[in-house]
Amino acid sequence: MKKMNIISVICLCLFIDSAFAQSKKCNLPILIDEYGIYKNFTKLNVKIKEDITEDSYMEVVLYDCMGAMQLKGYKNNLVVVEGNYINSLDTLKACLKVLDPIELKESIIIQKYFQPLKNGTWKYYDLQGKLIKQEEWQNGILQNKD
Numbered sequence: 001m002k003k004m005n006i007i008s009v010i011c012l013c014l015f016i017d018s019a020f021a022q023s024k025k026c027n028l029p030i031l032i033d034e035y036g037i038y039k040n041f042t043k044l045n046v047k048i049k050e051d052i053t054e055d056s057y058m059e060v061v062l063y064d065c066m067g068a069m070q071l072k073g074y075k076n077n078l079v080v081v082e083g084n085y086i087n088s089l090d091t092l093k094a095c096l097k098v099l100d101p102i103e104l105k106e107s108i109i110i111q112k113y114f115q116p117l118k119n120g121t122w123k124y125y126d127l128q129g130k131l132i133k134q135e136e137w138q139n140g141i142l143q144n145k146d
Helices: 002-025
Strands: 031-032 036-040 047-053 057-063 071-074 078-086 092-100 104-113 117-123 132-138 141-145
Touching: 031 057
Parallel strands: none
Antiparallel strands: 031 036, 047 057, 057 071, 071 078, 078 117, 092 104, 117 132, 132 141
């Protein structure tokens, strides 16, 4: 009986540790290459709309905190890009220069982030909605493009 309880406690601890590690990763921004922006997402498996410019926005369904997502980019309410990402291979780091607005001092910080990989078919459209380019990606590597 004691052996069973110890095994149960170990399994529970491993599960909690895994869940905690996953929740920590959700706090990191994800780089979205198409727009060159870092985005902190807070919800999984729901469509999120993010304005990019006055006339463009993106819709994202994030499946995983490491970057697996479906992306559609819009300009003038027309789809201009659509495709899927798979998880980033690992956490990446970037050095960023920041300015203290009070003391006007610059400093360097290290920002951790995820950079997901393009995967599957990516389609690009002109402003009339006509398909102008199609690419096939596999684990972040371009296989072919039309």
